[in-house]
Amino acid sequence: MGNDAAPLRQRDKGAGRDLSYPPLPEPLSVPVYDNHTHLEIGDGENPLSYTEQLDRASSVGVRGVIQVGGDRETSRWSADMALIEPRMLAAVAIHPNEAPVYAASGTLDDAIADISELAARPRVVAVGETGLDFFRTEEPGHATQYRSFEAHIEIAKQNNLALQIHDRNAHAEVIATLLRVGAPERTVFHCFSGDAEMARICAEHGWYMSFAGNVTFGNAHDLRAALAVAPRSLLLVETDAPFLTPMPYRGRPNAPYLLPNTLRMMANHLETDVSLLSAQITSNTELVYGRWDAEPVTAAHDADRSDAQPTGGLA
Numbered sequence: 001m002g003n004d005a006a007p008l009r010q011r012d013k014g015a016g017r018d019l020s021y022p023p024l025p026e027p028l029s030v031p032v033y034d035n036h037t038h039l040e041i042g043d044g045e046n047p048l049s050y051t052e053q054l055d056r057a058s059s060v061g062v063r064g065v066i067q068v069g070g071d072r073e074t075s076r077w078s079a080d081m082a083l084i085e086p087r088m089l090a091a092v093a094i095h096p097n098e099a100p101v102y103a104a105s106g107t108l109d110d111a112i113a114d115i116s117e118l119a120a121r122p123r124v125v126a127v128g129e130t131g132l133d134f135f136r137t138e139e140p141g142h143a144t145q146y147r148s149f150e151a152h153i154e155i156a157k158q159n160n161l162a163l164q165i166h167d168r169n170a171h172a173e174v175i176a177t178l179l180r181v182g183a184p185e186r187t188v189f190h191c192f193s194g195d196a197e198m199a200r201i202c203a204e205h206g207w208y209m210s211f212a213g214n215v216t217f218g219n220a221h222d223l224r225a226a227l228a229v230a231p232r233s234l235l236l237v238e239t240d241a242p243f244l245t246p247m248p249y250r251g252r253p254n255a256p257y258l259l260p261n262t263l264r265m266m267a268n269h270l271e272t273d274v275s276l277l278s279a280q281i282t283s284n285t286e287l288v289y290g291r292w293d294a295e296p297v298t299a300a301h302d303a304d305r306s307d308a309q310p311t312g313g314l315a
């Protein structure tokens with residue numbers, strides 16, 4: 001690997017984290033898709049390139065990913081890569097914690113206009129991640145988050161795309177916003193973080209709940225209670241890689257190939273068969289986003305391009 005394969009972004013190495021990638025899990029016999037990942041963010045001492053990540057994922061039955069952007073640059077990267085990589089579909093948005101940053105420089109409207117343009121591209125299947133984050137953004141930024149979230153909901157509806165919601169410490173406000181402006185037909189709570197009561201509300205409205213590696217954490221009792229009451233027809237699974245690495249590897253770099261760890265824990269908690277759950281979730285995934293081969297890639301994924309610098313020049 002040369003520098004050409006360097007990821008667009010690098011995750012903070014943190015203090016005392018084990019930076020080695022966990023081992024490959026046993027392959028799934030029924031394939032699934034990773035509903036939410038960030039392949040543009042490298043992690044560890046030697047970050048895997050996006051093709052290495054997807055190759056590893058394929059080898060354990062994770063057939064494809066929704067690659068999610070969170071600002072102008074990563075959203076464009078996601079849309080560009082989905083055009084050349086058959087295992088990737090894209091979601092584009094300005095993340096709720098980025099919206100106040102753009103607003104501060106007077107460029108939020110331009111950034112949202114970019115998202116609107118990218119949303120019309122082939123193989124862009126979702127608007128996200130968007131929503132409200134009252135954990136990392138303080139009060140003065142909340143009004144901006146609402147404005148951005150509502151604009152993203154509108155873009156999803158205009159383009160008949162799924163909506164991927166980032167909701168952190170803002171459950172009631174996110175739900176109220178969806179009900180006030182009208183949720184898109186396919187609405188997904190990415191990294192679902194509610195309890196059983198919230199899962200019932202989502203179920204009532206037909207909103208999907210995408211579970212990430214934190215459902216495996218020891219203290220995640222409320223989350224597992226939510227999983228238990230969520231209708232199987234509304235369940236999705238994701239990694240949110242490189243974050244939220246499932247147990248027993250919490251803190252190490254995460255990647256789509258670790259999705260089977262989360263899925264197996266979910267099946268165990270639901271006392272169901274892993275293959276049955278995989279089949280259900282894959283069916284749900286294709287209902288939300290469509291099939292990965294519904295729209296063709298524009299170029300063969302050959303050796304020359306697989307290690308290409310992921311930013312710029314591909315649009």
Ligand SMILES: [Zn+2]
Pocket residue numbers: 036038068129240
């Ligand atoms: Zn994410």
